[in-house]
Amino acid sequence: MSVARKARKVTTHTLLEMKASGEKITMLTAYDYSLAKIVDGGGVDVILVGDSASNVMAGNDTTIPITLDQMIYHAQCVVRAVDRALIVVDMPFGSYQGDSKEALASAIRIMKESGAHAVKLEGGSEVVEGVERILSAGIPVMGHLGLTPQSIYKFGTYTVRAKEEEEAAKLIEDSKLLEQAGCFCIVYEKIPAELAAEASKSLTIPTIGIGAGPDCDGQVLVLHDLLGITHEFNPRFLRRYMQLYDEITSAVQNYVSDVRSGDFPNEDESY
Numbered sequence: 001m002s003v004a005r006k007a008r009k010v011t012t013h014t015l016l017e018m019k020a021s022g023e024k025i026t027m028l029t030a031y032d033y034s035l036a037k038i039v040d041g042g043g044v045d046v047i048l049v050g051d052s053a054s055n056v057m058a059g060n061d062t063t064i065p066i067t068l069d070q071m072i073y074h075a076q077c078v079v080r081a082v083d084r085a086l087i088v089v090d091m092p093f094g095s096y097q098g099d100s101k102e103a104l105a106s107a108i109r110i111m112k113e114s115g116a117h118a119v120k121l122e123g124g125s126e127v128v129e130g131v132e133r134i135l136s137a138g139i140p141v142m143g144h145l146g147l148t149p150q151s152i153y154k155f156g157t158y159t160v161r162a163k164e165e166e167e168a169a170k171l172i173e174d175s176k177l178l179e180q181a182g183c184f185c186i187v188y189e190k191i192p193a194e195l196a197a198e199a200s201k202s203l204t205i206p207t208i209g210i211g212a213g214p215d216c217d218g219q220v221l222v223l224h225d226l227l228g229i230t231h232e233f234n235p236r237f238l239r240r241y242m243q244l245y246d247e248i249t250s251a252v253q254n255y256v257s258d259v260r261s262g263d264f265p266n267e268d269e270s271y
């Protein structure tokens, strides 16, 4: 990355330039001020306030229960922390499907109340009317195809999507549709690497993969997975860069033991 690009705020145009020049895009989730500050300082290009907050922050089994108010709260915390990255906020389940006017109203609330830069929503032809309406208000939209966790009860499992020809063809069609509608980027979740490569090549807008192989224009991971805080979640696509579950457990055990033994606080730690 050039020094000028490192210092400049990331915009949707930056991502298009990065695709055009073959520079990989990095995206990570964040849901709170403290970690968002670290992630932004670490040089990530896009911070996603993902509805995975429903799982990793709130302890739900799916992304379905998280509300628009809760997403706005997480987005506000992240916005306060970030200087450089583009901040994208997931539109939660029930805030955009089936009614394009409601989709626009939800997107406007996210932008006005959080100060984020863009929204993301799941689906292709089913939601394109909502996408167009949101875009007509000048709000940038990121698409999300492949495994779309808000439809988990339709899919039944979290296994790889679009392995069959018909679903792969729909993914390519939906990608074109979202590009034509004006989306600035599309996330591909858990699809075959070859399909992601073909789709990425056929688009002028960038694609960001999670479990979609190396040929997407960028990659995204859930921060808590990358840090090894969520130690029971072990999909093949996940690379853990730390084992924080073990490290935090051992720090807590040491603290408990020090307090119980009278070792903490010592004289230097007292007034």
Ligand code: KIV
Residues within 6 Å of the ligand: 029, 048, 049, 050, 051, 052, 053, 090, 187, 189, 210, 220, 221, 222
């Ligand atoms: O909510 C989320 O974290 C996401 C990513 C997995 C792309 O949508």
